[in-house]
Amino acid sequence: MQKKTITIKEVAEYANVSQATVSRVINGQASVKEKNLAKVHKAISELGYTPNLAAKALASSRSNSVGMLVGSLDGPFYGPLMHAAEDALYRNGFHFIVTSGQENGQKEKDAIAFLRSKQVDGAIIHADKLSDEELKALTKDFKALVVLNRYIADLEHQCLCLDNELGGYLATKHLLDNGHRHIACITGPLSKPDARDRLLGYIRALAEHGVTYDPALTIEGRFDHIGNFDKAAELLDRSKDITAIFCQNDNIALAVYDVCATRQLTVGGDLSLVSFDNDLMSKHMRPQLTTVGFPIYEMGKLAGSMILDQLKESRKLSSKKLIPTLEVRDSVKKLA
Structure with a gap:
């Protein structure tokens, strides 16, 4: 048997108040006497009244x-x-x-x-x-x-x-502070502002350390997993002098780990990496990945x-x- 729908009118009659008072209580308006407020809440509870959310939204011009x-x-x-x-x-x-x-x-x-x-x-x-x-x-x-x-x-x-520019700067500066000068960068899609800003941070850190920016050491990847293995391999084939790579997110870094595994290169030995995002997986990779944290x-x-x-x-x-x-x-x- 279908349960009967309780109306505002019935709540008002049960509480012995006006329908307008019930409506004000339902919509959270302050102009209700304490005594009436208690009576309406008691009626709602005892009758099992459920407010019509669409009507409530209409009355308050809010959908919550x-x-x-x-x-x-x-x-x-x-x-x-x-x-x-x-x-x-x-x-x-x-x-x-x-x-x-x-x-x-x-x-x-x-x-x-x-x-x-x-x-x-x-x-x-x-x-x-x-x-x-x-x-x-x-x-x-x-x-x-x-x-x-x-x-x-x-x-x-x-x-x-x-502050993505600062993040790119911190990542690259860490590599520079550890003696690296042939530092490559695999970006995210450069149509995205965060990828462009991280690249600017990379370039700024190089300039501050007297290292000339070489566009040949930068290649555009993706923030997801698609195609980054091939991009990392292409970058390493361009220059045998690369000792470190700034990867603009941890998905890109994961692809570089895979490329290193296929070429018998060790991350943190033959090739140093700093990444971005600090995903959960970054501390479970071996060696554990140095990365810029995104809050x-x-x-x-x-x-x-x-x-x-x-x-x-x-x-x-x-x-x-x-x-x-x-x-x-x-x-x-x-x-x-």
Whole structure:
């Protein structure tokens, strides 16, 4: 037998208050007397009333949900990022809706349209293909907006990124401080700002140590696993003088480990490596991988906090640039 749906009218009659009072209690409005508040909560509990969430959202112009656009729904980067953001929002009574753009311009636009259709109160956007102008236009669609891994001057208070240039600098400087001068670099896709910034850090560190930047020692790879083995092999074939490589993420470094294994080269002996991200796997590789840490969980948590601040209209947070740190392990040999 189907359970009877309890209405606001029945709650009001049971509590001996007006329907308007019940509505104010359900929507969390402050203008309800303490005595009536207790009566309504008692009625809701005893009758087993479940609020109509759609009606509640309509009455309050809030859906109590936040959307997030990411590049992928798997992997060691997006997983912790989504988890941290959801945790921060769930603790404050918000539901979380995630969609993926799969590094495709049209899919990113479709994902934004999907979040808009769900009438989310705020959106956390990690987009690879949307332009700055397209991202700025999103302020008209969402009450709150946070853009990840991008800095846009017109969205100064809504951007959250990592200092990737500093990370590339720290990685390369560590190799230079250990006596290496023939240092190659395997980048991520140079269409991505973080890959370009990490390359700039590499170039800056070389310049500070009086080493001329050689474009032949740089090759473009990918942040996922596709094709990096061949890119690493091609780079090592270009120059027999390479003693070290800065890999722009740990997936790239993993491919270099594989190339070294096929050529009977030892990482941390014949070839030194510094990477980026500090994925879980980096300390389980042998030798353990020296890598620049990306505070992914902190980024997700901060993104959630920034959304909440905007919805509360406190706007205390300005743009945030997270600072990377170098995790020194065993993949770098000190040269005389």
